[in-house]
Amino acid sequence: MANGPQFQPVQPVRAYQRIVEQVEEALVRGDLAPGQRLPSERELVTQFAVSRSTVREALRVLESNGVVRSRPGDPNGPEILPFSSTALRKQIVRLARVDELTLAELIAFRMIMDGAAIQVASRLRTPEQLAELEGTLVAMRAAIDVDFAAFSEADLTFHDVIARIARNSLIETCNEVVRGVVLTLISDKIAHASNSRALMLESLQHHAEVVDAIRSGDGHAAARIARQNMYDYYAGYVPEDERGALRALTD
Amino acid sequence: MANGPQFQPVQPVRAYQRIVEQVEEALVRGDLAPGQRLPSERELVTQFAVSRSTVREALRVLESNGVVRSRPGDPNGPEILPFSSTALRKQIVRLARVDELTLAELIAFRMIMDGAAIQVASRLRTPEQLAELEGTLVAMRAAIDVDFAAFSEADLTFHDVIARIARNSLIETCNEVVRGVVLTLISDKIAHASNSRALMLESLQHHAEVVDAIRSGDGHAAARIARQNMYDYYAGYVPEDERGALRALTD
DNA sequence: AGCTGTGACTGGTCCGACCAGTGGACTAGG
DNA sequence: CCTAGTCCACTGGTCGGACCAGTCACAGCT
Numbered sequence: 001m002a003n004g005p006q007f008q009p010v011q012p013v014r015a016y017q018r019i020v021e022q023v024e025e026a027l028v029r030g031d032l033a034p035g036q037r038l039p040s041e042r043e044l045v046t047q048f049a050v051s052r053s054t055v056r057e058a059l060r061v062l063e064s065n066g067v068v069r070s071r072p073g074d075p076n077g078p079e080i081l082p083f084s085s086t087a088l089r090k091q092i093v094r095l096a097r098v099d100e101l102t103l104a105e106l107i108a109f110r111m112i113m114d115g116a117a118i119q120v121a122s123r124l125r126t127p128e129q130l131a132e133l134e135g136t137l138v139a140m141r142a143a144i145d146v147d148f149a150a151f152s153e154a155d156l157t158f159h160d161v162i163a164r165i166a167r168n169s170l171i172e173t174c175n176e177v178v179r180g181v182v183l184t185l186i187s188d189k190i191a192h193a194s195n196s197r198a199l200m201l202e203s204l205q206h207h208a209e210v211v212d213a214i215r216s217g218d219g220h221a222a223a224r225i226a227r228q229n230m231y232d233y234y235a236g237y238v239p240e241d242e243r244g245a246l247r248a249l250t251d
Numbered sequence: 252m253a254n255g256p257q258f259q260p261v262q263p264v265r266a267y268q269r270i271v272e273q274v275e276e277a278l279v280r281g282d283l284a285p286g287q288r289l290p291s292e293r294e295l296v297t298q299f300a301v302s303r304s305t306v307r308e309a310l311r312v313l314e315s316n317g318v319v320r321s322r323p324g325d326p327n328g329p330e331i332l333p334f335s336s337t338a339l340r341k342q343i344v345r346l347a348r349v350d351e352l353t354l355a356e357l358i359a360f361r362m363i364m365d366g367a368a369i370q371v372a373s374r375l376r377t378p379e380q381l382a383e384l385e386g387t388l389v390a391m392r393a394a395i396d397v398d399f400a401a402f403s404e405a406d407l408t409f410h411d412v413i414a415r416i417a418r419n420s421l422i423e424t425c426n427e428v429v430r431g432v433v434l435t436l437i438s439d440k441i442a443h444a445s446n447s448r449a450l451m452l453e454s455l456q457h458h459a460e461v462v463d464a465i466r467s468g469d470g471h472a473a474a475r476i477a478r479q480n481m482y483d484y485y486a487g488y489v490p491e492d493e494r495g496a497l498r499a500l501t502d
Numbered sequence: 503a504g505c506t507g508t509g510a511c512t513g514g515t516c517c518g519a520c521c522a523g524t525g526g527a528c529t530a531g532g
Numbered sequence: 533c534c535t536a537g538t539c540c541a542c543t544g545g546t547c548g549g550a551c552c553a554g555t556c557a558c559a560g561c562t
Binding site for chain 1: 263304307315323334348363364
């Protein structure tokens with residue numbers, strides 16, 4: 001049999017898709033920047049030489065991808081949005097929903113990413129950044145006296161600072177997204193009201209240990225402590241027979 | 252000032268959004284499964300009691316999110332798709348394009364995820380899975396004599412097997428997606444034609460070392476070797492001043 | 503100058519129409 | 533009886549026009 005050229009199946013390109021492509025290309029070329037406005041739908045109709053239905057379908061896709069936002073009556077036209085992780089979160093949530101994704105996998109993901117970020121941060125951190133990290137510990141201590149939401153917020157800040165020191169916004173975004181998914185998954189099992197203060201104090205203590213390890217520059221120790229803490233914190237929500245992967249990360 | 256109830260800003264919910272929500276809810280409830288078909292657009296018009304334009308905008312959003320696929324002329328109606336990571340990849344590519352994401356970050360991400368997967372795999376692997384892993388090594392060796400594409404394919408299989416042993420599809424998906432993004436980013440800098448065979452043999456040797464470490468059950472060693480290999484392989488494409496984070500991962 | 507009412511324009515939705523393409527039913531042939 | 537070919541009902545893609553509620557800028561009033 002002749003080994004001819006490798007043909008690829010073709011699928012028709014719809015008009016609205018080419019509009020989406022043109023807008024996205026303009027965005028990566030820099031011709032369009034967040035904050036700027038697109039022409040009105042009726043103006044786009046003339047520019048692209050298509051009907052308004054087609055323009056609107058393209059705008060709906062762009063809107064669903066978090067690229068633009070249309071508001072009724074706005075004479076300035078659709079707005080180009082700054083990048084946001086909401087669309088990325090949507091996809092991960094979708095991945096989690098098809099139930100190929102267990103809570104154990106999500107927690108393992110967090111242990112891995114957070115541990116790695118801490119390991120990198122303990123090497124790259126400047127004295128100023130170390131001070132900033134210690135500042136967030138103080139803020140966490142103060143937040144305990146407010147309520148759990150405030151503490152959770154301060155905890156989030158801590159991990160944001162870590163990711164920024166590690167100079168990796170992918171880790172930052174993924175961690176934030178997965179953290180949100182994990183929280184929604186276990187939110188119905190949480191009864192923080194009874195013992196929340198003790199839990200918060202314990203969590204603060206663990207964070208302080210991590211900072212100590214970062215201060216001494218021992219990245220492996222810092223990462224190990226952080227992973228162990230996360231294991232202790234979340235393992236109770238994971239079925240016994242799924243904890244193997246998590247324990248493999250705490251060695 | 253009275254501390255009244257916490258009102259939230261409201262934004263109007265469009266008709267097409269509620270259609271999208273209903274379809275996605277039906278999907279998570281299991282009323283809709285991949286492979287099944289949606290009613291035709293005109294049928295959906297009567298079921299949702301909206302116009303066809305509205306139905307179509309909803310379908311475009313679902314299609315852009317990888318949930319359904321419409322084909323012109325198909326009497327069976329739009330098809331419910333199995334989950335695919337293409338939409339997730341699209342979002343990560345978008346994140347990479349806004350240039351907040353450097354090549355170094357992507358490679359760091361791969362070093363972290365792949366290393367962690369290998370660490371977990373060396374603990375969870377069964378003798379059969381170890382044999383399967385050794386089998387992929389043989390396949391990689393055979394692929395070297397074909398061409399680089401075949402070798403790359405075999406290499407991908409290796410990492411897929413690792414992720415499956417580690418029982419974490421999130422890692423699997425993220426790794427696959429990021430790997431694709433990395434390849435497209437450096438594809439223009441690659442000139443494999445001259446020395447590809449030597450590179451492939453070296454890569455195979457490194458994979459064999461990883462498998463050795465997995466066989467002996469030393470997860471930390473296996474992970475360290477894997478990260479070091481990836482560093483050696485990719486570091487050349489990363490600017491000198493961005494390699495700090497990568498080196499922090501190879502300690 | 504500050505306020506107010508108005509109107510041009512926006513996006514959201516609906517309707518009806520036409521076209522090219524698909525696939526199943528139906529028919530003619532084996 | 534089964535196969536191969538034709539045909540047509542129906543599909544999605546696109547178009548154009550229409551109406552409505554909402555928004556914002558501006559002209560005119562106080």
